[in-house]
Amino acid sequence: MDWATIFENGLKAGIRPEAAYFALAAIGLNIHFGYTGLLNFGQAGFMAMGAYGLAIPVFAYGWPWWIGVFFGLLAAVLFAVLLGVPTLRLRADYLAIVTIAAAEIIRFIFRATDLREITGGSNGINGFSSGFFDLNPFSGTINIGPFDFTAREMWVMIVGWGLVLIGIGLTYLMIESPWGRVLKAVREDEDAARALGKNAYSMKMQSLIIGGLFGALAGMILALSQGSVQPSPTDLGPPKTFFAYAALILGGTGRLWGPVIGSIMFIALLAFTDNLLRQAQAADYIPEEIITGTEVGVIRFVLLGVGLMILMLYRPQGLFGDKREMAFDV
Amino acid sequence: MLLGAPAASAQGDGEQVNGTLQYRDAEGSQIAVAGIEIVVRDADGNEVGTAVSGEDGTFSLDLPGAGDYTATIVPETVPAGVTLRNPDRIELSFSVNAGRSRPLAFPLIEGDGSELLTAGSSTWESAARLAVDGLKFGLIIAMCSIGLSLIFGTTGLVNFAHGELVTVGAVLAFAFNVGLGLHLLLAAPIAILITAALGGANDRFLWRPLRDRSTGLIAMLVISIGLSILVRYFVLWQFTGFRRSYEQYSLQTDGLTIGPVTIVPRETITIVLAAAVLVGVALVVQRTRLGKAMRAVSDNKDLAESSGIDVERVIQIIWISGAGLAGLGGILFGLDQQVKWDMGFDLLLLMFASVTLGGLGTAYGALVGSIIVGMFVQLSTLVVAPELKSVGALLVLVAILLVRPQGILGQKERIG
Numbered sequence: 001m002d003w004a005t006i007f008e009n010g011l012k013a014g015i016r017p018e019a020a021y022f023a024l025a026a027i028g029l030n031i032h033f034g035y036t037g038l039l040n041f042g043q044a045g046f047m048a049m050g051a052y053g054l055a056i057p058v059f060a061y062g063w064p065w066w067i068g069v070f071f072g073l074l075a076a077v078l079f080a081v082l083l084g085v086p087t088l089r090l091r092a093d094y095l096a097i098v099t100i101a102a103a104e105i106i107r108f109i110f111r112a113t114d115l116r117e118i119t120g121g122s123n124g125i126n127g128f129s130s131g132f133f134d135l136n137p138f139s140g141t142i143n144i145g146p147f148d149f150t151a152r153e154m155w156v157m158i159v160g161w162g163l164v165l166i167g168i169g170l171t172y173l174m175i176e177s178p179w180g181r182v183l184k185a186v187r188e189d190e191d192a193a194r195a196l197g198k199n200a201y202s203m204k205m206q207s208l209i210i211g212g213l214f215g216a217l218a219g220m221i222l223a224l225s226q227g228s229v230q231p232s233p234t235d236l237g238p239p240k241t242f243f244a245y246a247a248l249i250l251g252g253t254g255r256l257w258g259p260v261i262g263s264i265m266f267i268a269l270l271a272f273t274d275n276l277l278r279q280a281q282a283a284d285y286i287p288e289e290i291i292t293g294t295e296v297g298v299i300r301f302v303l304l305g306v307g308l309m310i311l312m313l314y315r316p317q318g319l320f321g322d323k324r325e326m327a328f329d330v
Numbered sequence: 331m332l333l334g335a336p337a338a339s340a341q342g343d344g345e346q347v348n349g350t351l352q353y354r355d356a357e358g359s360q361i362a363v364a365g366i367e368i369v370v371r372d373a374d375g376n377e378v379g380t381a382v383s384g385e386d387g388t389f390s391l392d393l394p395g396a397g398d399y400t401a402t403i404v405p406e407t408v409p410a411g412v413t414l415r416n417p418d419r420i421e422l423s424f425s426v427n428a429g430r431s432r433p434l435a436f437p438l439i440e441g442d443g444s445e446l447l448t449a450g451s452s453t454w455e456s457a458a459r460l461a462v463d464g465l466k467f468g469l470i471i472a473m474c475s476i477g478l479s480l481i482f483g484t485t486g487l488v489n490f491a492h493g494e495l496v497t498v499g500a501v502l503a504f505a506f507n508v509g510l511g512l513h514l515l516l517a518a519p520i521a522i523l524i525t526a527a528l529g530g531a532n533d534r535f536l537w538r539p540l541r542d543r544s545t546g547l548i549a550m551l552v553i554s555i556g557l558s559i560l561v562r563y564f565v566l567w568q569f570t571g572f573r574r575s576y577e578q579y580s581l582q583t584d585g586l587t588i589g590p591v592t593i594v595p596r597e598t599i600t601i602v603l604a605a606a607v608l609v610g611v612a613l614v615v616q617r618t619r620l621g622k623a624m625r626a627v628s629d630n631k632d633l634a635e636s637s638g639i640d641v642e643r644v645i646q647i648i649w650i651s652g653a654g655l656a657g658l659g660g661i662l663f664g665l666d667q668q669v670k671w672d673m674g675f676d677l678l679l680l681m682f683a684s685v686t687l688g689g690l691g692t693a694y695g696a697l698v699g700s701i702i703v704g705m706f707v708q709l710s711t712l713v714v715a716p717e718l719k720s721v722g723a724l725l726v727l728v729a730i731l732l733v734r735p736q737g738i739l740g741q742k743e744r745i746g
Binding site for chain 1: 415488540549551553556558562686718735
């Protein structure tokens with residue numbers, strides 16, 4: 001058992017692009033759920049808007065990549081409005097069902113064979129990111145402390161974590177403003193906020209749009225880090241949303257840094273368990289009959305499910321949360 | 331081509347037609363499809379032979395000579411869960427040059443093979459066929475979602491782990507059926523009993539303590555997601571990611587033909603059994619003391635409790651019977667579409683759509699909503715591509731919340 005490698009790989013995963021896009025998605029969810037109390041289970045749909053918005057203009061029309069950024073953000077706003085109009089008057093659990101359904105509709109449509117010319121169908125889209133990587137100032141391998149990163153990875157990380165910092169800054173400014181206080185008032189007691197003359201519906205819609213924009217940015221970083229957009233459940237389906245929620249809850253809902261710390265820890269823990277199990281398995285601490293090498297990836301998610309349940313049972317406010325700042329009615 | 335008949339062709343040997351039948355699953359890996367029969371006919375329509383795809387998905391057939399041929403997939407042999415990307419290409423025309431082998435591509439995708447049965451038939455025949463499929467699918471969804479609806483009605487829990495009860499029922503039946511070699515008729519009841527017991531344990535050891543702690547509904551919803559992930563990946567670990575069929579799956583005798591529709595015995599059993607069970611459930615809910623107590627608890631928990639109903643016991647019974655029904659639904663679904671590790675989760679959104687459409691919290695609502703959704707999903711393939719058929723049902727879910735959020739049979743106050 002090489003503990004140094006296990007910890008090193010865990011820590012490295014925590015700063016890789018994957019953690020950055022999870023953090024962006026979770027920042028969006030924090031605005032939705034943490035500050036407004038909207039149980040949006042369709043964040044993967046917003047991510048799909050960002051990812052496909054970025055990829056389609058390059059893939060189908062050959063336009064420069066930065067136009068895709070605008071398209072992705074615009075698509076996310078449209079999706080938020082379309083989603084919000086029928087659902088924002090509903091109770092939280094109905095909202096959860098409808099948002100997850102809407103996100104799946106989006107994914108099914110992107111996957112449709114009839115749209116193959118535009119969306120790549122079930123094969124998704126590859127090769128849309130060269131414009132972005134042409135701007136890459138790095139080359140070769142970059143060392144940060146004990147970690148080595150490729151130039152591509154480094155560039156996506158810089159942009160991804162840069163967006164995370166901007167996101168945190170914007171969230172801080174929004175939440176500390178009068179607007180943010182109204183948002184929290186809607187979360188705490190919608191009727192009271194309405195009685196004071198605040199338009200709760202409009203507040204929720206604005207929250208859905210802003211959080212959705214972060215979801216779209218997360219989708220773009222996801223697309224760039226993988227160099228491809230796939231309409232698979234693991235990439236842009238419900239599990240992605242669930243994992244982003246797990247990261248948010250781990251860090252603490254309704255807290256400024258909760259989604260970022262949660263995402264880093266979530267990805268680091270997944271990589272840590274993966275490495276730990278693989279090494280234990282290679283060193284014959286775990287017999288082959290129980291877990292074979294290929295099954296390690298699956299076991300992680302079993303443990304993730306257990307972890308999410310235990311977290312919700314015993315520490316629903318997350319590691320750095322504050323019980324008073326929670327949209328959970330625990 | 332007037333000279334296209336085989337008789338006019340060169341007498342070379344080694345002419346062959348071959349290919350590989352495989353599809354890419356949602357995770358992106360190629361999966362070979364075995365057992366599909368392809369009938370090859372010559373230009374005059376005489377049958378040359380039948381090729382069958384092997385375990386690795388490959389098929390090949392030696393041809394009598396160069397010339398023009400057609401190859402037709404026998405739709406009944408396409409396993410459920412797989413379909414042609416383009417159902418019109420079920421028959422391919424090709425020509426072979428002397429001494430050459432001709433590769434043929436039948437691109438497959440994940441989907442419901444049922445539309446292949448209707449390829450080439452008239453709209454009315456297709457509609458009849460799809461209506462039967464829709465009824466079958468709707469009855470399966472109904473069985474799976476009655477528990478979901480009643481659990482919501484009595485405890486307010488939106489149980490994201492309900493789909494996993496469906497999977498567990500199907501997978502346990504598979505374990506007894508294929509693993510231990512029991513006949514499906516024996517394996518299924520054992521699996522249903524275990525699933526029901528698991529449902530009871532689920533309530534007793536997880537949800538009841540949480541209710542006693544008065545945990546909030548959103549917190550419980552997130553816990554159910556954790557449970558769903560845990561069970562789903564545990565099944566993936568133990569069952570692996572392949573689609574598999576029950577032992578008695580391919581036992582096909584002659585189907586029952588009503589008008590334009592041929593129903594294979596597997597489907598007859600599913601429809602009759604599901605309908606009988608659902609009528610039984612309706613009778614229990616409507617006629618017995620227990621059913622009355624269920625409706626009372628689901629209507630108003632506090633009032634029911636104060637009039638002497640043991641609410642916790644009623645909830646326990648709902649969990650046990652709801653889980654058993656979900657398990658049976660899973661087995662029938664597995665019989666129809668093969669058993670897969672995330673089959674229940676795939677069904678979950680349609681279950682939500684059904685119970686929301688019918689009215690969350692009511693037993694009949696789940697029934698009515700499910701049959702509408704099942705029919706809608708299948709019949710919509712007349713208009714849209716089969717791979718988009720769930721989209722229609724999910725759009726209905728969004729639409730119904732716009733115009734009648736409480737559902738068809740729901741009461742207005744339920745949506746809060």
